[in-house]
Amino acid sequence: MKKFFESLPVHDYTTKLSVSIVYAILASVAMNFFYQPGNIYSSGITGLAQILTTLSTKVVGFKVPVSITLYALNIPLFFIAWLKIGKKFTIFTVLTVTLTSVFMQIVPQTTLSNDPIICAIFGGGVMGSGIGFALKNGLSSGGLDIFSITIRKKTGRSVGSISMYFNGLIIFVAGYLFGWQYMFYSALSIFVSGKVTDAVYTKQKKMQVMIITKNPDNVINEIQKKMRRGITIIHEAEGAYRHDKQTLLLTVVTRFELPALEAAMKESDPSAFVSISDNVKILGHFYEEDL
Template sequence: MNDLDLNRFSRKYSFVAKLGAAVLYSVMVAVALNFFWHPGHIYSSGITGFAQIINTVTSRYMPFTIPTEVMYFALNVPLFILAWVKIGKEFTGYTIFTVFMSSVMMKFIQPTHISLDPILCAIFGAAVNGMGTGLALKNGISTGGLDILGIVVRKKTGMNYGKFNIIVNMVIVIFAGFLFDWSRALYTALNIFINGRMIDAIYTQHHKLQVMIVTEHPTAIIDGIQSKMHRGITILHDAEGAYGHVEKTVLLTIIDTYDLYDIRMTVQDCDPYAFMSVTEVQRIYGRFREQEIV
């Protein structure tokens, strides 16, 4: 297989993976909404939660009812424009497809009969939706709504996606308390927290790690890392081991969580006796190569 064929295969695989993730998310959010959140009178996070609030308000206080799936799509339209301008056309195209499929699935995936404890509704609804959202983000697509704002905020400030979700969605908790009761507000808060934790557990690309390597064979390790990951590396010369008093070199680099396995294998192959330390990074300032969103 030549480079052109490999590039075509990669693009085709990425396209299929993204469409599959979009469909899977749309099914999972529909299950979370119709099987758990609606029966338990619990609100979701983000645009889905606001759509639920509008559905509740119109059904109670208006002569008409706006379905959640219709409001969900309508509220996303301004964010499609934001994504088109700020993030990219291809990214926006996948987002529109994902939101459209989610609206369709919300309409047609309905339980015949379900009655669960509200705490179970909060836990299982959050787990199902968080898993679907995390898988979608992991495959490079957005599920619409606050995902778009979350990506922009993460790129600007470094705040991870789950924490952003929790902060923004406190207003939904307040609405849940006023529209139902404050026990439902508590369940909604639990739902939002679990949803954010589940997303963070699956979508780990935004987690950055600092790797320090102490080695006697720096050139081989540097070549191996840069050929696979294209990461910048800082080289500290003239280090000395306290035990053997052997001259060593210290290498420092910042990687995505996804890169950790590759860098471990590279170091192990080049220098089995190298010392390697990994710590989580909270903030990065200066030049760092993020994965591009197109």
Template sequence: MFTDIDRMMRRHSNLSKLTMAFFYAIAVSVALNFFWTPGKIYSSGITGAAQVIASITAKSPIPITTPILYFGLNIPLFILAWFKIGHHFTFFTFVAVLLSTIMMHLMPSIHITFDPIICAIFGGLINGFGTGMALKNDISTGGLDIIGIVLRKKTGRSMGTINIFFNLIIIAAAGFVFGWVHALYSAIGIFINGQVIDMVYTSHQKLQVMIVTNQPKLVVNEIQRSMRRGITIVHDAEGAFKHEEKTILFTIISRYEMHDLEEAMRASDPYAFVSITESFKILGHFYEPKVE
């Protein structure tokens, strides 16, 4: 019975990932064909690199389109993901990149607006949202997402920050080849893209939680039942208002687990005092679900 349930859950998870891969393919194609290409805006990461190379080779005897370059440049990153991240992850990344390549070809280029700033903003918003949703469902959109995930495991830096850092190269290339005005617009779009990724893909953002409670055993058991988090317990604290004995609990969670924490507190001690602050850097062991 449990085997059947596990099989059904895996099928549901795989279907969700395939759906999200198709959603990203539509998002990046809309961003590219409706905003970036008409506005002469260069995207982030591998997509932006593909755009730059395609523009350079446009007048050559054998021009290469952005979708073909996008797929070709991702091939070595598939190999990196296969060995450094996981086979399951790499498969769905390949599907997302393949679907994106097809949709970029099939979706017609439409001039919605001639304002390059609007093109940069909306292109960044749409692509950032699609990328963030894909990452949130444990699949990658290829390119810098793969490099970002590998480096995040070693450095702890956010996905959007890593994305912006590497994209400075794209901005410089766009400036030297096509002019610094379009490089500036591209930088705006890339920055917005990175910020939206960080807003949507929240599992890498760490929060420090301080809980003051007189029901420490209930709180600890409920948090560890619903969330895989270590907890530091400080006994013999005293509340200044009624001079009651309290216990202080400290733990670190991801922003993605905020709802789980709130549910755990409601179930264990709804009257506890809880303070949550952003954690700039974590040293030592912090459990993160393994990407397969």
């Protein structure tokens, strides 16, 4: 039993728990400080939960809290995540959604501004930073993130862009039911949220790396020790000035892996020439770790 507990990645689990708490706080601040006071509808399942909460007064006679509708809508998605993405991912998603619902319930609704544009921009920024931070650390905020991650793995599209396609229906319904001005403000918020998510979540941004080195074996071993990436080797590349023979290595990494690549180059060949092309498009298989 002692060996079993010693083998558990406790540091990884405590980190994910901390990230879940941070996301829950950010999502609750966005909802209770900006979205609710400004009548702004969020993206994805959270926006759908807001719509159902708004309609609940007319349908059932009392207002169902957003925290309850949000959790109820996520329950069937947990099963999809369990089957399509992974068990560990699903467990932490359940934890994150649970903490988010709890924090949304206990954080008091506070009006910082009555300007819907300010609420839309800052609410979207806070929510997008929370979503991006969670995804960057291998967690999901639930809802449409599950679909976005699945589609991103197949198509290579960014998470923020995928979410915006799904969210078109949400903002249209919000505008139709509660006034078209809410549609435009909500669209602004969703746009900001998507851009901030893409800025924070860097695992989806791919970079082509060209390395010219005299120590290819050391470089290849060090890179593959730090990350799982294929490398193309071109032998006897000739320099135009000295006409010396060197080896050209080509690979593709994510922006998230860039610090690991820099560390690998410092350890294997500090004098190598490294050229990096930002945000390249990939056709074909590109390995991505499961969250």
